[in-house]
Amino acid sequence: MNQADLSKLVSALRIAVKPKPRRFSCPEGPAGRLEKLRATVTALVKYERIELNHPRAEEAQGYAERLISDAIRNGDCHKHTMEMADYWLNEKQLVHKLFKVLVPRYQNYNSSFTRLVLGPKTYPGYYVGTAILELKGNPFPALQPETHNYHYWLHNVLLEEAKKEFRSAREDRNAGTTESVTAES
Numbered sequence: 001m002n003q004a005d006l007s008k009l010v011s012a013l014r015i016a017v018k019p020k021p022r023r024f025s026c027p028e029g030p031a032g033r034l035e036k037l038r039a040t041v042t043a044l045v046k047y048e049r050i051e052l053n054h055p056r057a058e059e060a061q062g063y064a065e066r067l068i069s070d071a072i073r074n075g076d077c078h079k080h081t082m083e084m085a086d087y088w089l090n091e092k093q094l095v096h097k098l099f100k101v102l103v104p105r106y107q108n109y110n111s112s113f114t115r116l117v118l119g120p121k122t123y124p125g126y127y128v129g130t131a132i133l134e135l136k137g138n139p140f141p142a143l144q145p146e147t148h149n150y151h152y153w154l155h156n157v158l159l160e161e162a163k164k165e166f167r168s169a170r171e172d173r174n175a176g177t178t179e180s181v182t183a184e185s
Helices: 003-007 030-047 054-074 079-088 093-106 154-184
Strands: 049-053 114-118 130-135
Touching: 030 049, 030 054, 030 079, 030 093, 030 130, 049 054, 054 079, 054 093, 054 114, 054 130, 079 093
Parallel strands: none
Antiparallel strands: 049 130, 114 130
């Protein structure tokens, strides 16, 4: 089997997954931890933007990415993908949303399907903080403003021309001093 065939067997996540487990514990043990992660992935698919603590958001992001990438790669006729969707999505109507809404939305994406934005810290010191986990292309307003090109605004054009004049005057001054030094020697 060559390298191209192997890449189709396992989905490649487009986010960095840390090798160490996160500091996200649960008093109910590993089963309670998985239940919280299932509830988080379900809420992400349902609401498309959720706010939660950073360690849980970071870990749930990997599971959501894997679920969506497997749904895109295999479709709804693949048994293992349907079992994964059935396991991770507590509300069964969200399985239909996954395959009918999210798969067509992300079919041609070259980047990750989710975005993790850190929330503000509420007080100084060591604090993990909150995070906003969202699906890209959701109907909500953007969390971070788009970057605009302010290069052609009048004051920026004037400042740029002033910089050019200053640099040319400095180069003329430096050229004059080097010419006088070479003439003297």
